[in-house]
């Protein structure tokens with residue numbers, strides 16, 4: 001499901017957003033303060049499966065905490 005959870009780094013609010021493609025993630029803005037300084041909350045780092053996505057995704061697997 002292309003619904004991702006985001007957390008705003010500016011106001012700390014968390015929200016869900018429907019994102020069609022990964023490239024649209026960078027266009028997501030915080031609905032509370034309008035900041036684009038949001039982080040996508042996804043637990044895809046631990047998933048080891050068949051990823052047919054192309055390169056240049058720039059996935060960062062930094063652990064939260």
Ligand SMILES: [Zn+2]
Nearest residue numbers: 008011030033
């Ligand atoms: Zn915000």
